[in-house]
Amino acid sequence: MIFFPNAKVNLGLNIVRKRPDGYHDIETLFYPVKGLCDILEVITTDGSPNTIEFSQSGLGIGCNSDSNLCVKAYRLLANRFGMPHVKMHLHKMIPMGAGLGGGSADAAFALKAMNVFLKEPLSNDKLMVLALELGSDCPFFLLNTPAIGRGRGDQLAPIGIDLSGYWILLVNPGIHVSTREAYEGSNPKPWDNPIGSIVTLPVSDWPNMLVNDFETTVFPKYPLIERVKEELYSMGAVYASMSGSGSTVFGIFKSQPTIPNSFKGYYMHLSGI
Known part of the structure; x- marks a missing residue:
């Protein structure tokens, strides 16, 4: 099998x-x-x-x-x-x-x-x-x-969410972030707007509302991961975020993006969703 x-x-x-x-x-x-x-x-x-x-x-x-x-x-x-x-x-x-x-x-x-x-x-x-x-x-x-x-x-x-037709680019700069490390210094607190409600909105509305709480603890320790996210937005991503406790960052695009030289040497995966 x-x-x-x-x-x-x-x-x-x-x-x-x-x-x-x-x-x-x-x-x-x-x-x-x-x-x-x-x-x-x-x-x-x-x-x-x-x-x-x-x-x-x-x-x-x-x-x-x-x-x-x-x-x-x-x-x-x-x-x-x-x-x-x-x-x-x-x-x-x-x-x-x-x-x-x-x-x-x-x-x-x-x-x-x-x-x-x-x-x-x-x-x-x-x-x-x-x-x-x-x-x-x-x-x-x-x-x-x-x-x-x-x-x-x-x-x-x-949940009924379908991103068919979008492209996703995964970028991992080779930094290992342990889950324990990501939780250290976090400030647990329920969001006022549940995720299930946010994702009913257009993807273009997500950047201001749909966040990963781990970014607040991981980005200050590893600025390179934050720079990857910023670069994805500069490439035209409609939404970008760190996945889980990191260190992979992904960008969602309406069309196939061009990979910049700044990502050379990183682990990357690009595919239609």
């Missing part, structure tokens, strides 16, 4: 409150970017049950196999329900730690792949519960359609 775990961007991100368990409640709009995908291949073999052979190519992940979320997804199901021996290969094209959800997508798609091998496959609701054990963004990728995310991002409400 071959799967194509895709990236996502956040259209707005409001840090609502800090919870007693140490997590934060947020409100955001997850939007899948299906033009940017990893490749996940899974093959069953006659090896020992509940064991996995994992390999990886493409962009570096920076962790050993035991820490990879695909392997954790396999073991999560193997420990509870039993799994055949599998060989799994992941080819990375989505950069890690970039606010694009690549690792979470890989984990969610691995869960979907492993579910096929169960004698009694789990319902999507049960997979959602398991996905949350792997990461806050993982449940979204089981849904994989535009959705408002609340709570830790796992309380999902599909």
